[in-house]
Amino acid sequence: MTPTHTAARWGAALLAGATMLGLAACSSGGGGDDGGSGDSAGLTVMIGSSGDAETTAVTDAVTSWGEENGTTVDVVAASDLTQQLGQGFSGGNPPDLFYMSWDQFQTYASNRYLEPYAQDAGNADAFYPALRDAFTYDDQFYCEPKDFSTLGLIINTDLWAAAGLTDADIPTDWASLEAAATTLTANGVAGLSFGAEYARIGTFMNQAGGSLLSEDGQTVTADTPENVAGLTEVKKLLTDGTLKFPADLDSGWSGEAFGKGAAAMVIEGPWINGALAADYPDVNYTVAELPAGPGGKSTFTFSNCWGIPVGSDTADQAESLVTALTSDEQQLAFSDAFGVIPSTETGAAEYATKYPENAAFVSGNDYAVSPVAFAGAATVITDFNSALEGLATGDPEAILADLQTNLQDALDTATAQ
Structure with missing residues (x-):
């Protein structure tokens, strides 16, 4: 029997949601690689791959599952996952x-x-709470996270030692971050760098005790004193000259600035490991947890989940495959192949033992939160990012007042649907 999907249901829903998803702009082009396989006995798995290592590892894993279950599985490595x-x-x-x-x-x-298959999955409780929250909607845990990344403080150990700093100086709070950044800022090198964007600067707001949404997710809380304190701290680093955004260091992102030696510390995720190994293999560095603010520790977590279309006739097979792909053994194999961190607490603990140089990224997930990402938020956050580019001369209160108004409007629209 040829697998079928609830096309009529999707078609009706997409007419209502096409603008939000940007599907109208994606209606042209593409061919047989854009959707299901049409294979009468198989499944199609679509991934957004970081490269050949990831594509090969996923293909090998699903092929192994397919052989054990008598099912052929085609892996499509999308060139543009969102579009396809x-x-x-x-x-x-x-x-x-x-x-x-x-x-x-x-x-x-x-x-x-x-x-929403993950809610009743036998391994639902194995995943980090922050990752379950990231893929929960209307109190339902929809899809199992495949891995995760958090942000850490990446430190150039050669520049660190040359500045006379020791392990005792590794920043644990904002004051020690300021002190280290000041010491490291010399001879054209910025003590600290990270992107002029919410996905980095938002961690300071959280560390001050702030957030963009109330705990129940029903109210925008962007203009609170805590969030103002977070932006004010970043502005202080900028005006002191110890923080430089990548563009000010002739770099496309902070990993490039770090690799070139233009920044001694950066805030990035584990993806920087591969970038440095490929482009700047001679740079020596270590990874620490992000320093705590007056509200405590905080970092962002980023992840993908394994999605299954609603009402799919192949859902049972797909769920079985997900169970195999999210096992600790398989996730650790993916870690070996292309560097991701397992999404289960037990798998991540084993990863931290096996790769102690990345233990700080794992520890961060104990207190990490996901960036705000409700339907319609992206456009507002893009405008917020533009405002953050001018933070050095901007007014944190005014920037957050605009964000409060615009994000609340977007949330009201999203909840009214």
């Missing part, structure tokens, strides 16, 4: 299983495109 996934849904033929990113999840879930 959108084309699959708009054509009524989405892949049977796919990467669903944290920043797209709320949009897809709110439009009822996803099967």
Whole structure:
């Protein structure tokens, strides 16, 4: 029997949600690689791959599962996952299983495109709470996270030692971060660098005790004193000259600035490991947890989940495959192949033991939160990022007042749907 999907249901939903998902812009181009395989005996898995290592590892894993279960599985490494996934849904033929990113999840879930299979999965409690929260909508845990990344403080150990700093000076709070950044800022090197964006600066707001949403997710809380304190701390680092955004260091991102030796410390995730190994293999560095603020420790967590289309006739097979892919053994194999951190607490603990140089990224997930990503938030956050580029001369209160108004309008629209 040829697998079929609830095309009529998706078609109706997509007419209502096309603007939000940007599917109208994706309606042209593409061919057989945009959606389900049409294979009478198989599944199609669509991934957004970081490179050949990831594609090969995922293909090997799903092929092994397929051989054990008598099912052929085709892996499609999308060149543009958002576009090709959108084309699959708009054509009524989405892949049977796919990467669903944290920043797209709320949009897809709110439009009822996803099967909420994870809620009743036998391993639901094995995942980090922060990751379960990232893929929860309307109190339902929809899809199992495949791995995760958090932000840490990356330190150039050669520049650190040359400045006379020791392990005792590794920043644990804002005061010690300021002190280290000041000491390291010399001879054209910035003590600290990170992107002029919410996905980095938002950690300071959280460390001050702030957040952009109330605990129940019903109210925007962008203009609180805590969030103002977070932005004010970043502005202080900028005006002191110890923090430089990557663009001010002739760099496309802070990893490049770090690799070139233009910044002694940066705030990035574990993806920097591969970038440095490939482009700047001679740079020596260590990773520490982000310093705590007056509100305590905080970092952001980023993840993808394994999405399944709602009402899919192949859902049972896809769920079985997800169970295999999210096992500790398989996730650790993925870690070996392309560096991701397992999404289960037990798997991540084993990863931290095996890769102690990345233990700080794992520890961060104990208190990490996901960036705000409800349907419609992305446009507002883009405008917020533009304002943050001028933070050195800007007014934190005014920037957050604008964010409060615009984000609340977006939330009201999202909740009214």
